[in-house]
Amino acid sequence: MASQAARRGPQSVDEIIQKRKDEEAALAKPKFLSKKDRERIALEKLTKHREAKLQQHQQNGTFYGSTTTNGTSSTNSTPIPSAPRSMQQQRGDYSRNFKGSSRDAAKNPSPPSETENLDPEAKLLRERYMGIAEIRRQKRRRTASDRKFTFDWKTEDDTSSDYNPIYRGEVSASLGLKNTGEAEEKKKRALELQDILRKKKDTDWDSMHWSEKPLDKMKERDWRIFKEDFSVSTKGGSVPNPMRSWEESGLPPEILRAVEEVGYKEPSAIQRAAIPIALSCRDVIGVAETGSGKTASFVLPLLSYIIEMPVLNEVTKSDGPYAIILAPTRELAQQIETETRKFCNRLGFRCVSIVGGHTISEQSFALQEGAEIVIATPGRLVDCIERRVLVLSQCCYVIMDEADRMIDLGFEEQVNKILEALPVTNTKPDNDDAENPRLMSTYLGGKDRYRQTMMYTATMPPAIERIARQYLRRPATVIIGSAGQAVGTVEQRVEFVTTEEKRRRRMGEILNSGEFQAPVIVFVNIKKNCDMVARELNRIGWKAVILHGGKSQDQREAALKQLRDGEADALVATDLAGRGIDVPDVSLVLNFNMAKNIEDYTHRIGRTGRAGKSGIAMTFLSNDDQDTFYDLKQMLSKSALSKVPDELRRHEAAQAKFAARKTMQNIQ
Incomplete structure (x- = not known):
């Protein structure tokens, strides 16, 4: 080393200065001392x-x-x-x-x-x-925050980019440069992000409302909320879920097209619940408020059933219809016929009504060409069967509308005769097989299928329970709202008006106030009052027509036609028009006389507020109506649109039911 330094010669000044600078820089650098x-x-x-x-x-x-x-x-x-x-x-x-x-x-x-x-x-x-000595003597406590963790993974071990596309590729700022390639890449990443969000949304179905979910994502909780929204309750084993829309109903395409042409936008509550049950070949007991769309709820499944049956020919048309629909009154039967024809005409089926007021020969002529559906009142249908004008040898579908009303009118014997005239070879077994849709939809041989029965009623008196036990097999029960309650779209008003003169004067004030437009319906309790009220209406400028049991069938039909066509402004009727009368856009139902019971009152006010529209029902009360005060007060208190007047609330007869009040009086 010395020889090499000697050969290099002495260091220059620049080397010495540079060496000193290096040493100073080395000394200036901070050193870490342990x-x-x-x-x-x-x-x-x-x-x-x-x-x-x-x-x-x-x-x-x-x-x-x-x-x-x-x-x-x-x-x-x-x-x-x-x-x-x-x-x-x-x-x-x-x-x-x-x-x-x-x-x-x-x-x-x-x-x-x-x-x-x-x-x-x-x-x-x-x-x-x-x-400091004092601080050194204090024992320092080690806290959890002093602990230092050492992770056993490194940054390069991150595998999120393998399964999450949002981390793929390196993100670079565009700095406002308009580059087509960068724009395409940005668009591609946005689409990938949307796809990720959509897939992530699939896992969040529980937080969504049932109306936003597809059918396959609906859970038991969603169906429970759905039923609560439409006030639907069902009983019976293996009851299928309701339908949320016409597209999810399971009806044949040709019937869905007819539904669209008729103008049915959204199914009503009874239609949502009853149609899926009927399509599964189950017997049905339906309890629904008046004006809720019950007719379509049994007509559409009936048409779906008939579509699968063989077409009537010259031989089979004389064996009777495939289905019968029973109604308690002529007006209700004709109303059902009107609604049923809307679909039958589009599907190529024939529908015939058999009611009183027409001759047997006229109805026999209507049945000569055969009919898939017969709509009848019990009394006239029994007459046709006894006179061999009509047979029921191939009837496999039975519908009883307003069954409780038929019993009230004394038609229990006629209903039993009609049901006994049906063939017994196609009755369902009274066991669990009656709840199996696959077994009940099979053919028994040839054109025969198991008989299906639907019964609609507002109450279940003992006579209806006997008929249901005898002729229905493991029925599913559908209840819409509270049985016997009025439609929620009707505002009920009550006034105490004692004498006939005051009622006529008050009626004129109400109709001439300009609040209500034609048509209106005025109910009275006895036939002779119809003429008196109609004269008063004509006097104040309202053209009135009359409907009660003393009128012929032609007169009844003519009165209803004038009201529907706008030729008459008001209809004055007894409880005969309380059921089955469907007049569009009735703005007011006026009870000139209070009904004798709360059931008839419910059906009366159900003539307005139909098909989801709002309506008003006004009732004149007097002390002669005390038997209904308690039930009327309860109904008004349950209505969100109605108010119980103070005079009715404080009245002694409104504090307890009539039967309980009568018992207490007998005890005293």
């Missing part, structure tokens, strides 16, 4: 400082600590610390020299503390590198 290095450096500085102090005292003739007369240090002088406390105790602390028996303690008093004999500069050095 705890041991810091302790070692502090110990070296302290030792040098002590040696310099000791040298200074020796030169001045003094000693550090206590001294003797000859200038030497005493045996109990405080030694100079040569290391921090932790290091001193490892080597053996000098303070142990002072520990001993009490006799030694008396001869050798306790030495001064470590910091008493230190000068201020030494104390500051000690506190800087070893800390």
